[in-house]
Amino acid sequence: MSSSIWVFPGQGSQHKGMGEALFARFPDLVNEADEVLGYSIRELCLEDLNGVLGETEFTQPALFVVSALCLLAQREDGLAAPQCYAGHSLGEFAALFAAGAFDFATGVALVKERGRLMSTAPRGAMAAVVGLTQARVAELIAGSAFNGIDIANVNCAQQIVISGLYDDIVACETLFTQAGARYVKLNVSAAFHSRYMRDIEQQFKQFAQSFTFNPLNARVISNYTALDYPQTDYLSLLTRQISHPVRWYESISRLLAQGEVSQQEIGPGQVLTSLFAKIKAQPMTLSAEPKGLNAASAAKPRVVFMYGGQGAQYYGMGAELYRRNAAFRSQMDQCDALYRQHTGHSLLEPLYDETRRHLPLTDVVLSNAALLSVGVSLTRVLGAEGVEPGAVVGYSLGECISAVVAGVLTLDDAMKLLVNQARLLSEKTAGGGMMSVLAPVDHFHAHSALYQHTELASINFQKNFVVSGELQRLAALKEQLTQQQIISMLLPVEQPFHSAGIAAIEQDFRALVGTLAIQTSSLPVYSAMSGTSVARWDDEYFWRVLRDRVDFFSLMKVLSENSDAFFVDLSPSGTLSTFLKYGFPTLIQHGTAINQFGRNVESVSNLLNELKKHSEQAVTEGA
Numbered sequence: 001m002s003s004s005i006w007v008f009p010g011q012g013s014q015h016k017g018m019g020e021a022l023f024a025r026f027p028d029l030v031n032e033a034d035e036v037l038g039y040s041i042r043e044l045c046l047e048d049l050n051g052v053l054g055e056t057e058f059t060q061p062a063l064f065v066v067s068a069l070c071l072l073a074q075r076e077d078g079l080a081a082p083q084c085y086a087g088h089s090l091g092e093f094a095a096l097f098a099a100g101a102f103d104f105a106t107g108v109a110l111v112k113e114r115g116r117l118m119s120t121a122p123r124g125a126m127a128a129v130v131g132l133t134q135a136r137v138a139e140l141i142a143g144s145a146f147n148g149i150d151i152a153n154v155n156c157a158q159q160i161v162i163s164g165l166y167d168d169i170v171a172c173e174t175l176f177t178q179a180g181a182r183y184v185k186l187n188v189s190a191a192f193h194s195r196y197m198r199d200i201e202q203q204f205k206q207f208a209q210s211f212t213f214n215p216l217n218a219r220v221i222s223n224y225t226a227l228d229y230p231q232t233d234y235l236s237l238l239t240r241q242i243s244h245p246v247r248w249y250e251s252i253s254r255l256l257a258q259g260e261v262s263q264q265e266i267g268p269g270q271v272l273t274s275l276f277a278k279i280k281a282q283p284m285t286l287s288a289e290p291k292g293l294n295a296a297s298a299a300k301p302r303v304v305f306m307y308g309g310q311g312a313q314y315y316g317m318g319a320e321l322y323r324r325n326a327a328f329r330s331q332m333d334q335c336d337a338l339y340r341q342h343t344g345h346s347l348l349e350p351l352y353d354e355t356r357r358h359l360p361l362t363d364v365v366l367s368n369a370a371l372l373s374v375g376v377s378l379t380r381v382l383g384a385e386g387v388e389p390g391a392v393v394g395y396s397l398g399e400c401i402s403a404v405v406a407g408v409l410t411l412d413d414a415m416k417l418l419v420n421q422a423r424l425l426s427e428k429t430a431g432g433g434m435m436s437v438l439a440p441v442d443h444f445h446a447h448s449a450l451y452q453h454t455e456l457a458s459i460n461f462q463k464n465f466v467v468s469g470e471l472q473r474l475a476a477l478k479e480q481l482t483q484q485q486i487i488s489m490l491l492p493v494e495q496p497f498h499s500a501g502i503a504a505i506e507q508d509f510r511a512l513v514g515t516l517a518i519q520t521s522s523l524p525v526y527s528a529m530s531g532t533s534v535a536r537w538d539d540e541y542f543w544r545v546l547r548d549r550v551d552f553f554s555l556m557k558v559l560s561e562n563s564d565a566f567f568v569d570l571s572p573s574g575t576l577s578t579f580l581k582y583g584f585p586t587l588i589q590h591g592t593a594i595n596q597f598g599r600n601v602e603s604v605s606n607l608l609n610e611l612k613k614h615s616e617q618a619v620t621e622g623a
Contacts, residue, residue, distance in 0.1 A: 002260040004082040005221075006074075006098065007276075008067045008091030010246075012186070013269035014059050019045050019066035026069050029104055033065050036108040041065050054187065060090050060115030061108055067094040067267035068104060074266065082264070084219035084228075084255075088272060089153075089193070089246050090114075092223055092238065098266075099218040101234075106211055113207050117200045118242070124191025125169035126152060129160045130182040134249075137162065140179060146172045152193035153246040156278040161186070161246075163194035197243040202386055205239040226250035228520035230407030236388060237522050252276060253284035302615065304559075305382075305389040305405065307375045308571030309396030309550075311434065311466075311491040313367040315356040317572035318374050320600040322352065327384040328377045335373035338415040347373060360492040364425055367493075368397060368418040371572070375401035376411060378570040378593045385608055390565070391524040395552055395576060396458070396497065399527055399534075399545045407522040408537050420512050421546070424505040425495045432496030433471040435478060438487040441465045450480060457498035458528075458550035461583030466491070466550075468499035498549055506543060513539040526559060528552040552576070553583055560587045566614045568607065569593065589614060 023030050023042045033041045044053060045062050052058045067087075071094065075081075087095035090111065097107045129137050134151065137160045141149050149172060152163035162169065169191075173183045191197065213235055220229040224240045226247040255261045256279070265273045321328040332348065339347035343365065350356065350363075351370050361367050375398065382388070394402035400418060403409040409417070434457055437443070441459050444451050444467070454469035454477060467474070474490060481488045496502060518537045525534045529545050531554045556579075559565075567590040569577035574592030581590070591607045594600045 002262070003084065003255055003258060004080075004262040004264075005084050005086060005255060006071070006082045006095075006264050006266050007085070007272045008071075008087035008094035008098075009063070009265065009267050009269050009271050010087065010089035010091045011056070011059050011063065011188070011192075013267065013271050014053055014063050015268060016048050016053060017046060018062075018268040019069060022066060022069040022073060025073060029069065029072075030065075032105050033061070033108050036105055037061055037112055055119065056189065057115045057119040060111045060118070063090055063267065064093055064097075064107055064111040067091065068097050068107060070266050071098050081218070082262075084221060086221040086251060087223075088248055089223060089241065091267070091272075092220075092241060094267065095220050096216070096229075096238070099216040099220045099229075100214050101216055101220075102211065102213060110208060110211065114204055114242075117203050117207075118190060118192065118197070121190035121192075121197060121200050123166050123189065124164060124194070124196055125166045126161055126163045126186040126188050126192060127169050127173070128155075128184040128186060129162060129176045130184065131158050132160065132176065132179060132181045133158060134160050136179070137176070140175055144172065144175055146175065150191075150194040151245050152191075154249045155246075156249050156275050157282040157284070159275075159278070161193075163191040163196075165191065165196070193241070193243065193245055195243060201239050201242040204242060205235070208235055208239060221251045221255075222522065223247060223251070225522060225524075226254060227522075230519040230522050231517075232410065232519075233407050234522060240388075248272075248275065249279060249284050252279045256280060256283045302565060303387060303389050303611065304391045304393060304565045304567045305379060305402075306393040306567055306569050306571070306576045307395065307398030307401035307405075308569070308573070308576050309371065309398045310364075310367065310493045310495075310497060311436070312571045312573040312575045313361045313371055313492065314572065314596050315350075315359060315361050316352060316354075317370065317596070318377065318594060318600060319352050320598060321377075321381065321594065321604065322348075324601050325381055325604075327380045331377035331380040332373055335369070335377065335411070335415070338412055339369050339373075339419070341412075342416055342419045343369075362492050362494050364493070364495060365419055365422040368422040369415060371397055372401055372404070372414055372418055374572045375570050376404055379405055381593070381604060382568070382570075382608075387568075387608070387611055389523060389568075391526060393526045393528065393555070393559070393567070393576075394545075395528040395571075396545065396550055398571065399525075399529065400542075401570075402525050403521075403537065405523070406525045408519055408525070409516060413516045417512060417516060417542075421505075421509060424508050424512075425502065428504040429495045429502050431471055432468065432494060432499075432501045433474050434466055434468045434491045434493050434495075434497060435474045436460075436464065436466050436489045436491060437481065438464055439481075443486070451477065453477075455496075455499035455501075456549055457496075459553045460579045461553050463582065464579070466498075468496035468501060470496070470501070498547065502547060506547070509546065510539040510543055513542045526555060528555050531555045531558060552579060556580065556584060556588065560584055564589075566590065566611060568611070572596070 085095035085098045149164035153161035222237045223246045263276045336347045392402040404414045453473040454467040457468040458466040569592040574595040577592040591610045
């Protein structure tokens with residue numbers, strides 16, 4: 001399959017005299033840019049009397065304006081639109097403008113502030129390491145005293161840009177030249193695309209949140225993920241690229257893996273054209289399944305959000321936060337409005353009805369929607385405090401919540417999916433249930449006669465698994481396990497999830513998934529069903545999430561390898577964090593937002609303190 005792409009260059013491609021014909025061609029837009037900037041963009045680019053064109057604060061708006069006008073000129077000249085757009089670092093703003101994310105004046109305002117903020121960053125430096133692979137560069141850094149250096153750009157097979165404090169970038173030159181590389185210090189004054197830009201990233205995010213971002217009308221490839229932007233809710237991708245690597249090599253290699261690619265560079269210079277030739281000659285080998293968090297992206301995720309499923313619900317979950325936390329309340333109110341649209345009933349009235357406080361929440365329509373709502377609302381709470389995930393993990397229904405957080409599904413579509421899924425389950429799978437067993441999974445396999453009327457539904461850690469089956473069969477099994485002094489507990493569900501007992505809804509469920517608008521994920525998403533990252537979002541995947549066995553323990557064994565991430569349990573009962581506590585008592589750092597014992601505000605505050613300590617430790621240790 002062939003494809004076409006227009007690409008926009010980043011900082012470094014600017015030069016005096018750029019855009020001369022364009023300024024005369026689009027005088028109204030030039031005036032619009034001047035009004036936003038407070039100076040003449042034409043004089044800056046063509047005359048540069050003060051010699052500031054190469055300074056970040058001025059370079060970024062100049063490049064955006066010239067690239068955007070060049071794009072408009074190509075369209076006026078009748079060139080056929082490409083199938084997708086991409087921009088290198090700053091160039092991503094021009095790519096988003098091309099896809100309708102914002103108007104010209106908004107784009108100028110955004111890059112003006114981005115350039116201003118980045119010009120205020122602490123003194124840093126960057127250098128290109130030419131002739132070594134990314135793996136070799138990372139290996140050399142890891143084995144040296146320069147653990148404060150980050151990989152900033154992966155441009156092609158043997159052109160890696162590093163970023164860090166000025167003294168480190170100067171001092172480490174021999175580390176790479178002795179390994180056979182050519183070392184080229186770049187003309188920048190800060191450590192772009194590194195950990196040292198996190199404060200800048202947060203400041204820019206706050207600024208950008210005041211603007212309206214439109215749904216994209218074309219594909220745009222993200223520097224941060226090397227995958228397509230979602231159609232909506234994509235601001236976090238645009239801000240994260242400030243402190244994370246530009247994965248250009250992977251982005252173009254993914255296109256090439258799908259067939260012939262026609263690339264056209266829009267804007268000043270031919271840097272990306274040269275890179276395209278090098279990538280085409282030696283494309284990245286793309287592994288089908290990452291083996292751990294570090295393989296999912298060039299930068300290690302420092303925080304991973306986890307979302308649980310059925311069995312974790314209870315009446316009143318999040319009630320204290322709903323009363324006292326504005327972010328939580330606002331998101332829950334939005335979920336309540338969507339629930340009303342799909343059911344005609346309130347979500348919050350029964351959920352926070354004090355008379356039901358001690359009853360099991362077994363209504364699957366309500367519990368499905370409530371688990372989704374609490375998961376996205378807790379995510380909103382942490383986001384309001386500046387905590388965002390570098391990856392997400394889904395467990396059963398939690399995979400649907402992960403899909404929302406990663407931009408694969410809109411919240412409305414997720415609510416539609418879970419409400420209607422629940423209705424199908426209520427109508428066609430009555431009389432089922434699930435039971436948690438505190439014993440090694442070997443017990444299930446070694447006693448087939450005992451468990452003959454059940455199916456293994458999930459494996460949580462070394463000494464805990466869950467079975468599904470008919471409720472009467474489970475009750476009888478529970479008595480037999482008690483006689484063997486094995487603790488078991490019936491879960492507050494009335495459906496035999498992850499078993500053949502739900503097969504009756506398969507055809508209708510697959511058709512339901514087919515009505516959803518599925519977008520490309522903006523984050524690495526890890527599935528406790530497959531034990532790997534999610535590669536395909538379709539009816540087959542969503543059905544398997546519902547029908548197949550969950551193996552949380554195996555997934556976490558993979559994700560714990562060489563990872564220093566902090567795993568945050570955003571299920572309402574802290575169940576997944578409990579699994580980690582017993583399954584990986586020393587290997588994995590983790591915490592929970594709330595639990596069924598109340599004091600939600602205090603528990604969230606404690607979690608935020610833990611995350612702050614983890615972040616400070618990571619910076620100190622150069623993680």
